[in-house]
Amino acid sequence: MEDTRLVIVADAHLGAAPVGDEEAFLRFLDTVPRPGDTLLLVGDIFDYWFSYRRVIPRRNFRVAAALTTLARRLPVAMVGGNHDRWGDTFWDVDAGVRFDPHRLRLPGPGGDALMIHGDGLHEERPGASWMHRATSSPTVIALYRLLPPDLGFWIADKMGHNLGYAETHPEAVQAAADRQRRWATATLERERDLRAVIMGHTHREALLEVAPGRWYLNPGAWLDGWRYATLDASGAALHQFS
Numbered sequence: 001m002e003d004t005r006l007v008i009v010a011d012a013h014l015g016a017a018p019v020g021d022e023e024a025f026l027r028f029l030d031t032v033p034r035p036g037d038t039l040l041l042v043g044d045i046f047d048y049w050f051s052y053r054r055v056i057p058r059r060n061f062r063v064a065a066a067l068t069t070l071a072r073r074l075p076v077a078m079v080g081g082n083h084d085r086w087g088d089t090f091w092d093v094d095a096g097v098r099f100d101p102h103r104l105r106l107p108g109p110g111g112d113a114l115m116i117h118g119d120g121l122h123e124e125r126p127g128a129s130w131m132h133r134a135t136s137s138p139t140v141i142a143l144y145r146l147l148p149p150d151l152g153f154w155i156a157d158k159m160g161h162n163l164g165y166a167e168t169h170p171e172a173v174q175a176a177a178d179r180q181r182r183w184a185t186a187t188l189e190r191e192r193d194l195r196a197v198i199m200g201h202t203h204r205e206a207l208l209e210v211a212p213g214r215w216y217l218n219p220g221a222w223l224d225g226w227r228y229a230t231l232d233a234s235g236a237a238l239h240q241f242s
């Protein structure tokens with residue numbers, strides 16, 4: 001794994017974002033990750049996703065299928081965000097994508113990379129902390145799974161997607177980005193065998209070399225200009241797909 005390149009994407013909010021973002025994401029999956037790369041999906045790729053026992057959601061089916069195909073060629077790993085935490089065993093068992101609802105630690109170029117979406121570390125908006133606990137509760141998830149899928153998705157849509165939050169509350173988002181940076185910096189200082197802490201959620205890109213060769217990275221939001229990031233043996237970089 002020493003020479004693998006990490007290709008990092010977060011916050012596409014597919015399903016709530018314009019359909020052009022989905023088309024671009026499919027083209028991105030076709031062209032950017034190369035054999036030898038590892039694709040990291042750092043939460044809120046889907047807005048939203050729920051894994052049922054026997055049913056696959058129709059919304060975002062094309063991207064789920066593309067990820068399943070890609071995962072046959074190269075490693076794909078995903079952590080859940082506050083909009084797609086309920087992947088359950090679907091991604092691992094059926095899609096071949098390594099999934100954790102909260103965090104994954106993976107070997108990468110020059111050391112381990114820790115990825116975590118970033119919600120729940122701070123309360124950037126009223127109710128966010130309550131929401132984080134509710135959506136992480138096994139009881140809430142088990143009850144929700146009993147609803148017919150069309151009703152479940154209807155409820156999720158009613159709860160809103162709030163994609164414009166960064167524009168309407170720039171100071172709250174900046175404060176959240178600052179808290180995430182402090183958390184990432186402290187984690188890198190505490191855990192010396194980590195090479196990178198990778199987060200999403202704030203839709204604010206971050207590229208910070210905390211110590212020589214050790215990085216805090218946030219690729220920014222795919223929905224905000226098709227942003228992604230890379231990390232290889234020579235360092236980290238931010239990109240926009242076109």
Ligand SMILES: [Mn+2]
Pocket residue numbers: 043044081082083117119200201202
């Ligand atoms: Mn999020």
